Structures are given as C-alpha cells and as structure tokens.
Amino acid sequence: MPDSPAPAGDALFRHRAFVAFWFARIASGFGFQMLSVAVGWQIYAITGRALDLGLIGLAQFIPSVLLALPAGHVADQFERRRIVLLGQLVEFVAIALLAGLTLTGGVHEATILALVFAIGVAKAFEFPAMQSMLPALVPAPILPRAMAMSASAGQAAMIMGPALGGFLYVAGPGVVYVVAGALYLVAAGLMAWLRYERTPPRREPATLKTVFAGVHFIRQRPDVLGVISLDLFAVLLGGATALLPIFARDILHTGPWGLGLLRAAPAVGALLMSLWLARHTMQQRVGMTMFASVAGFGLATLVFAVSTTLWLSLAALFALGAFDMVSMVIRGALVQLDTPDDMRGRVSAVNAIFINTSNQLGEFESGMLAAWVGAVPATLIGGLGTLVVVALWMAWFPSLRRREQLQEPA
Structure with missing residues (x-):
C-alpha cells in the first residue's frame, strides 16, 4: 500500500x-x-x-x-x-x-x-x-x-x-x-x-431542486458515484457479522464469550488500521488501493465462511475490519475532496442514506439467505458477490480505477 x-x-x-x-x-x-x-x-x-x-x-x-x-x-x-x-x-x-x-x-x-x-x-x-x-x-x-x-x-x-x-x-x-x-x-x-473558518453559505430556498441537488451532483461525478455505490453493494453482500451468533454456536462451538470476541474482532482490526492510516499518507494509486481493500474484505469473508476454528475466524474478522477501514478512509476522503464545500452537506446526506440502507438491508439479506441455504453458503455467496462487485466496478468506473491521488489537480 x-x-x-x-x-x-x-x-x-x-x-x-x-x-x-x-x-x-x-x-x-x-x-x-x-x-x-x-x-x-x-x-x-x-x-x-x-x-x-x-x-x-x-x-x-x-x-x-x-x-x-x-x-x-x-x-x-x-x-x-x-x-x-x-x-x-x-x-x-x-x-x-x-x-x-x-x-x-x-x-x-x-x-x-x-x-x-x-x-x-x-x-x-x-x-x-x-x-x-x-x-x-x-x-x-x-x-x-x-x-x-x-x-x-x-x-x-x-x-x-x-x-x-x-x-x-x-x-x-x-x-x-x-x-x-x-x-x-x-x-x-x-x-x-x-472555531473554524468557512465562507458564509449562500442561502437558497428549500425546493425539490435544492434538496435533491446532492443526488444530481453524484450522478454527474463518476468517481463519487463509483465509491458510494461500491460501498452500498459491497456491504449489502458482505454482511457476515449479522450471522455471528450462528457461527459461534453451531460451527465454532463456543459460548457467549466467544461471540463477544467475534463481534469485537472487526472493530479491533479497524481501530488499529485507522491509527496506522492516521500516521501515513496515501499518495499514489488510491483507486487500485481502494479496490484491493474491498477485494480483501471479500476474501476475508470467504476465509471466515470456511473456518471451523475460533482463532482463524477471529483472524479473518480482524482482517475484514482492517480492509474495510482502508476502503472507508479512501472513499470518505475522495467524496469530500471531490465535492465543493457548498454541496458537502447534501452529498454527505445521500451517502448517509446509502450507508444506513446498506447496513440494515445487508443484515436482512444475510439473515434471509442463511435461512434459505444455511449460514456457511450464505456467507460464501456474500464473499464471492463482493469480489464480483469489485470486478464490475473496476470495469464500469475506469477513471476511478486509474485514480492516482485523492485530490486530483485542478
């Protein structure tokens, strides 16, 4: 990286x-x-x-x-x-x-x-x-x-x-x-x-056009649309954490203490990665780094799906959280830097809808699929689906794939 x-x-x-x-x-x-x-x-x-x-x-x-x-x-x-x-x-x-x-x-x-x-x-x-x-x-x-x-x-x-x-x-x-x-x-x-400096905003009346301006802006910016939609579909498909109680009891044969460790592992991986990223600046090939981190998220999901030992499952979830943090920081910084200050609120609001919807629907999708085919096949499908999404998005958003820096020269 x-x-x-x-x-x-x-x-x-x-x-x-x-x-x-x-x-x-x-x-x-x-x-x-x-x-x-x-x-x-x-x-x-x-x-x-x-x-x-x-x-x-x-x-x-x-x-x-x-x-x-x-x-x-x-x-x-x-x-x-x-x-x-x-x-x-x-x-x-x-x-x-x-x-x-x-x-x-x-x-x-x-x-x-x-x-x-x-x-x-x-x-x-x-x-x-x-x-x-x-x-x-x-x-x-x-x-x-x-x-x-x-x-x-x-x-x-x-x-x-x-x-x-x-x-x-x-x-x-x-x-x-x-x-x-x-x-x-x-x-x-x-x-x-x-206290911070910001140019006073230009007031506009609340109309359908101004309220939905964030949606229009995202549609006109392929890189912004690509990172936001990538997050939506990757989280929708890779919701393995919703099935942790099933894995803990029926596959890893552990108790509530083991479930607690499984729930904490992604957050620990994300926390340690965030501290590392706070001390280092990504300066080149940020587009490919983002796609690689989402692919890593999918691969970690696959490892977790096939694991039958607690330590390997914890390691997979730890890696899953770390990869997700890399992707999240790149996506968040790219969206903010590609958006003018007077539009950041509305673009962040659209992003919030995507995040909240993907989290909630991702858990629902994982639960329904697990009820239909079982927890392990459902998680495998989710991990493979994430890898397919990465491949498709790399083809559909070539400018994002070729992006070198978070802040492109004007």
Missing part, C-alpha cells in the same frame, strides 16, 4: 479545532454506545419481547432515512458547527429525561421509544453537518489522516463503550443514562468552543 510518513509540521494535533472535534467525537461516541446498551436491556427487562428490541432500531432508522436529504440541505445553508451543537444538546436533553424518568420510576416502553426517536431525529441532522465540517478543520493534504483519526474515535467507542455501559448497568440503567448524558454535555461543550 503506497504511503509515506507525514511531516511533523502537519501533525493532526497541531490543529486545535481538530483536537476539539476529535475529543467531541470520542465523548459522544462513548455516550451513544453506552446509551444503546442501557436502552436495549431496559426495554427487554420491561416487556420481555424480542420485537421491542427491533423497534429500537426502527425508531432510529426511520428518521435517518426520511430526514437525510432535508438535513443535508440544512447543513449547506447554515453554520455546521451550530447544527452539530444543537443536535448534541437535543440528544443530551433526551438522555437526561431518560435518566430522570428511570431514577423516579416513571419510565415506560413508549416513553423510551419516543425519546430514542427524538435522538434519531437529532442524529439525522447532526451526521451530514459533522461529516462536511471535517474538511474545514485541516488542510486538504492531511484530510485522509484526519478521517482515519476521526474513525479511530468511533471504533474505540464501539469496542469499549458497550463494555463500560454494561458494567455501569449493574448499578441500574439510570446510572448509565447519567454518565452518557454527562459525556454528551462534554461533547457539546467542546463543539461550542470549536
């Missing part, structure tokens, strides 16, 4: 705005992961129905898709830092209400779902604003490293946040909500302190 160490003068943590942004992501990421654990346990303890666990996901998925395009338009019309700050304050208020109602014994299933829905609405507006803010915080040449470092915050939260939330849940869900709320308050404080 072509790379070179970045000069010390360009160190990410010399940029104070990025430091505030990074710590805010860590705080809100840990808060959200802890919140997710507490909400799931609490609702299941109240109702005892597995269906209600699905309703939690639905309450977050609906606003993330329905509000994505309007949220992207808002991100391009107003100061993005304030949008993120407002979203985090709304989330803090919702978590504070959860804490208060839980500690006073007045919490009900419907109340929890309503507050989770409110958090989903806030996150729908927060995501495109936060994604499109990052290019303004660091110089363009080190944006991929900044994205990798930002991703490391999310991966660290995914690994350690649920464990911390589960540990605190021993003292009761109210304690988890209090700590999660405090973390969101820290994130909001850092976001309020953060």
Whole structure:
C-alpha cells in the first residue's frame, strides 16, 4: 500500500479545532454506545419481547432515512458547527429525561421509544453537518489522516463503550443514562468552543431542486458515484457479522464469550488500521488501493465462511475490519475532496442514506439467505458477490480505477 510518513509540521494535533472535534467525537461516541446498551436491556427487562428490541432500531432508522436529504440541505445553508451543537444538546436533553424518568420510576416502553426517536431525529441532522465540517478543520493534504483519526474515535467507542455501559448497568440503567448524558454535555461543550473558518453559505430556498441537488451532483461525478455505490453493494453482500451468533454456536462451538470476541474482532482490526492510516499518507494509486481493500474484505469473508476454528475466524474478522477501514478512509476522503464545500452537506446526506440502507438491508439479506441455504453458503455467496462487485466496478468506473491521488489537480 503506497504511503509515506507525514511531516511533523502537519501533525493532526497541531490543529486545535481538530483536537476539539476529535475529543467531541470520542465523548459522544462513548455516550451513544453506552446509551444503546442501557436502552436495549431496559426495554427487554420491561416487556420481555424480542420485537421491542427491533423497534429500537426502527425508531432510529426511520428518521435517518426520511430526514437525510432535508438535513443535508440544512447543513449547506447554515453554520455546521451550530447544527452539530444543537443536535448534541437535543440528544443530551433526551438522555437526561431518560435518566430522570428511570431514577423516579416513571419510565415506560413508549416513553423510551419516543425519546430514542427524538435522538434519531437529532442524529439525522447532526451526521451530514459533522461529516462536511471535517474538511474545514485541516488542510486538504492531511484530510485522509484526519478521517482515519476521526474513525479511530468511533471504533474505540464501539469496542469499549458497550463494555463500560454494561458494567455501569449493574448499578441500574439510570446510572448509565447519567454518565452518557454527562459525556454528551462534554461533547457539546467542546463543539461550542470549536472555531473554524468557512465562507458564509449562500442561502437558497428549500425546493425539490435544492434538496435533491446532492443526488444530481453524484450522478454527474463518476468517481463519487463509483465509491458510494461500491460501498452500498459491497456491504449489502458482505454482511457476515449479522450471522455471528450462528457461527459461534453451531460451527465454532463456543459460548457467549466467544461471540463477544467475534463481534469485537472487526472493530479491533479497524481501530488499529485507522491509527496506522492516521500516521501515513496515501499518495499514489488510491483507486487500485481502494479496490484491493474491498477485494480483501471479500476474501476475508470467504476465509471466515470456511473456518471451523475460533482463532482463524477471529483472524479473518480482524482482517475484514482492517480492509474495510482502508476502503472507508479512501472513499470518505475522495467524496469530500471531490465535492465543493457548498454541496458537502447534501452529498454527505445521500451517502448517509446509502450507508444506513446498506447496513440494515445487508443484515436482512444475510439473515434471509442463511435461512434459505444455511449460514456457511450464505456467507460464501456474500464473499464471492463482493469480489464480483469489485470486478464490475473496476470495469464500469475506469477513471476511478486509474485514480492516482485523492485530490486530483485542478
């Protein structure tokens, strides 16, 4: 993988705005992961129905898709830092209400779902604003490293946040909500302190044309369309992680502890790779590097499918997470650098729809296919399908295949 160490003068943590942004992501990421654990346990303890666990996901998925395009338009019309700050304050208020109602014994299933829905609405507006803010915080040449470092915050939260939330849940869900709320308050404080330069946006009325401008922009840019659609179809087909409980119990013959290790392995691989990418700059053949990383994702899926030993399955999932991180950083940086600043919110919103849809539908596709042909054949089909998608996209998007640098000369 072509790379070179970045000069010390360009160190990410010399940029104070990025430091505030990074710590805010860590705080809100840990808060959200802890919140997710507490909400799931609490609702299941109240109702005892597995269906209600699905309703939690639905309450977050609906606003993330329905509000994505309007949220992207808002991100391009107003100061993005304030949008993120407002979203985090709304989330803090919702978590504070959860804490208060839980500690006073007045919490009900419907109340929890309503507050989770409110958090989903806030996150729908927060995501495109936060994604499109990052290019303004660091110089363009080190944006991929900044994205990798930002991703490391999310991966660290995914690994350690649920464990911390589960540990605190021993003292009761109210304690988890209090700590999660405090973390969101820290994130909001850092976001309020953060300062960065951005040309004031040109205000446009919200019409169908302006709201769907991100879709039109992506259609006119083959490289942007290629990376976003590649992510959609690769994740749709390569959703092996949705079948981990089946592999853990029926194929690897391990218990809940083994399932926990299997779930953590991709995040550990992604975290370590993100830390490596944060110290190295990819300078050439980024298109082929991206395609190779997605192909590596497919091959790791195939190895996991045929593995019958825990250590090999863990190694395959570790590699899967690492390959996915390389692809994600290249895709994310390329989309941001190829998009003008006044369009980044709307393009990020379209990308968010693709990401959310592929994650949800990928799990559904894997589950349905496994029910039809079995977990191992379903995972093999997914890995082979990912390799086929890579081959097709290399043929259909030749400019992306030949792309040398993330930021092409004007």
